[in-house]
Amino acid sequence: MLGLHLPSSQEWLAAANLDPASILIDHAHCEKKAATMAISLLSRYPTKSELVEGMAELAEEEMGHFRMVLAKIRERGIAFRSDPGDQYAQQLHALIRKQEPHRLLDTLIVCSLIEARSCERFQILSKSVDDADLRSFYRSLLESEARHRTTFLALARRYYPTDLVSQRLDELEHAEATIVSELPNQPVMHG
Secondary structure, three states: OOOOOOOOOHHHHHHHHHHHHHHHHHHHHHHHHHHHHHHHHHOOOOOOHHHHHHHHHHHHHHHHHHHHHHHHHOOOOOOOOOOOHHHHHHHHHHHOOOOHHHHHHHHHHHHHHHHHHHHHHHHHHHHHOOOOOOHHHHHHHHHHHHHHHHHHHHHHHHHHHHHHHHHHHHHHHHHHHHHHHHHHOOOOOOO
16 A cells, blocks of 8 residues: 555664654654645646645644644643755656656656655554654554545546556656665655
């Protein structure tokens, strides 16, 4: 279902277990950026009613998750800090073609891949992180992350022929696996 060609490594999980505060802070920034991306898409494509409706709903949900993660950060007495950027997402976004109609297709697929990777990482954390409270917290987010992946792919298939979506999805899934294989396994959601 997730379509990921490479699973997350044990080294990443070890880094996450060593620094749960950094994972939470990065997670908050990821939720904020997901909401921002949804708003950007509905602003860029106002005539695509299904996209506008889907992205409005997604932006609200992502901001709700942002608030949940902030509450978890405060509850643990962790100081929130600025976002150093997401190397993974930046590399994926660099693969988005700049001209329409390809730009929208690639953006939807890249967003679906980011959601899939987040979902996979939440699955891992919900089963394997040392902290029982955090295991439960990540488990609570799994369903919505999987739904977000599906939302982006359904929109891609709504606006583009299925075979074109499948071909580009396969290309970008392979690229995503290469990106993940080269990440330094830092204690961040996509590191």
